[in-house]
Amino acid sequence: MAKADDMLQTFDELISDGVRRGLVHNTAEDDRLDGRMITLGGAPTVNFGSCSYLGLETHPALKAAVVDAVERFGTQFSSSRAYLSAPTYPVAEEALSDLLGRPTLLTPSTTMGHLATMPTLISGDDVLLLDYQVHNSVQTAAKLAQAQGTRVELIPHSDLRTLRRRIGELRHTHRRIWYAVDGLYSMYADFAPFEALNELMAEQEQLWLYVDDAHSFSWTGWHGRGRALEALSPLALSRSVVAGSLNKSFAAAGGALSFPDAESRRRVFTLGGPLIFSGPVQPPMVGAVLASVELHRTAEVAQRQERLLHLIRHFNHLAAEHGLPLVSRSEAPIRCIGAGQPGVAYNLTARLRAAGYFTDVASAPAVPAKRSGVRITITAHHTEDDIAGLVDTLADALPRALAEEGENVTNLRRAFHRQLSPMYAVPALNAA
Structure with a gap:
């Protein structure tokens, strides 16, 4: 097994390669932002790297709420919540609890x-069983639980057969068996297998879920509740903690941790380390939270959700027509085009940048190095022409990037053999 220092050195080399290529650690050069375009190297670029999927960060209601909160409460409220909360904090938590239907x-x-x-x-x-691809933040928190005596194990990604087996082996020696997953995985954009999890939780009374649903919060689900709160059965939700992000599609700041009962919420509020020893979400962004909650109750957000879904389907359709190696066929705003080796992913991203499209690189440590790709995020700011132009550029650039890096289609398919179906046979690459 690789030592931690060796792994850090490997990641440093991979990321530093991206820095040298000018593809990571970038800064937008704009005086004002509209959500769609950014300036890089003096050139206007369509931004396909934002996680504000509904495009609410420029919404007048949210901006006005931030200004109002600053005028009323100042720029910060510098107190641990263990002692004192800002006036609007409990109001925001009550609004979120009502929106999500849980404490x-x-x-x-x-x-x-x-x-x-x-x-x-x-x-x-x-015992805490971590899906192999669960978000780094969950894995970091799991180490604290492990330090307190909790047994922690990694199991293969979305492998419910292994989960079922481990439940059978652990059920007599442990009180609860927790399974930690992402509602929507942030790189390859596959959803957790909620239907199968509902069945398993009905069978296994000791099974509890911990769901990081950060990337599906707001842009999907009734009033933006996300995938987990929509897809999990009432029984499953009675034994689940579901975390949502207010810092992505919700266009505010902070996290929303929802619990199956009031006592669990009370316990975390009372004993959770960051809630005792760290500062809160500051008043300007609490104002944005409240405004976003209200907006999510309106038809406007539902319409934005529909428009975003239309753009996602448009991308998927064009990607299939071009035979691009789309790693997940889900209808999520995160789209990942497989590249294989990190060098190919960087090369492809550079070609997209030169053509006027900013995208992220999906590489180690976020994904296995040999299964790197280009991570694209679609938002409601984009147009159909933006999508079409990006896909056309991908179809032209991918075979060139493979050839320039000394790689080929066979190796790419081998790297993603579990994800790529026959419909993504990459005919565009065969012609290269």
């Missing part, structure tokens, strides 16, 4: 929410 805590970030919740609710009598 909810507003935390400074989703990561801080995990750090507060997991070590508090998952005890030394429990």
Whole structure:
């Protein structure tokens, strides 16, 4: 097994390669932002790297709420919530609880929410099974639970056969068996297998779920509740913690940790480390939270959700027509085009940048190095022409990037053989 220092050195080399190529650690050069375009190297570029999927960060109601909150409460409220909360904090938590239909805590970030919740609710009598691709923030919080005596294991991605087997082996020696997943995985954009999990939870009374639903919050689900709160059965939700992000599609700040009962929420609020020793979401962004909650109750957000879904389907359709190696066929705003080796992913991203499209690189440590790709995020700011231009450029650039990096289609398909179906046979690459 690789030592931690060796792994850090490998990741440093991979990321530093991206820095040298000018493809990571970038800064937008604009004086004002409209959500769609950014300036890089003096050139206007369509931004396909934003996680504000509904495009609400420029909405007049949210901007006005931030200005109002600054005028009323100042730029910050510098107190631990263990002692004192800003006036609008409990109002925001009540609004979020009503929106999500569950007792909810507003935390400074989703990561801080995990750090507060997991070590508090998952005890030394429990076992925590982590999906191999669950978000780094969950894995970090799991280490705190592990330090307190919780047994922690990694299991293969979305492998419910292994999960079922481990439940059978652990059920007599542990109180609860927690399974931690992402509602929507942030790189390859596949959803957790909620239907199968509902069935398994009905069978296994000791099974509990911990769901990081950060990337599906707001842009999908009734009033933006996300995928997990929509797809999990009432029984499954009675044994689930679901975390949403207010810092992505919700266009505000913080994390929303929702609990199956008021006592779990009380316990985390009382004992969760970051809620005792860290600062809160600051008043300007609490104002944005409240405005976003109200907006999510309106038809406008439902219309934006429909428009975003239309753009996602448009991308999927064009990608299939061009035979692009789309890693997941889900209808999610995150789209990943497989590239294989990191060098190919960087090369392809550079070609997209030169053509006027900013995208992210999906590479280690976020994904296995040999299964790197180009991570594209679609937002309601985009147009159909933006999508079409990006896909055309991808179809032209991918075979060139493979050839320039000394790679080929066979290796790419081999790297993603579990994800790529026959419909993504990459005919465009065969012609290269």
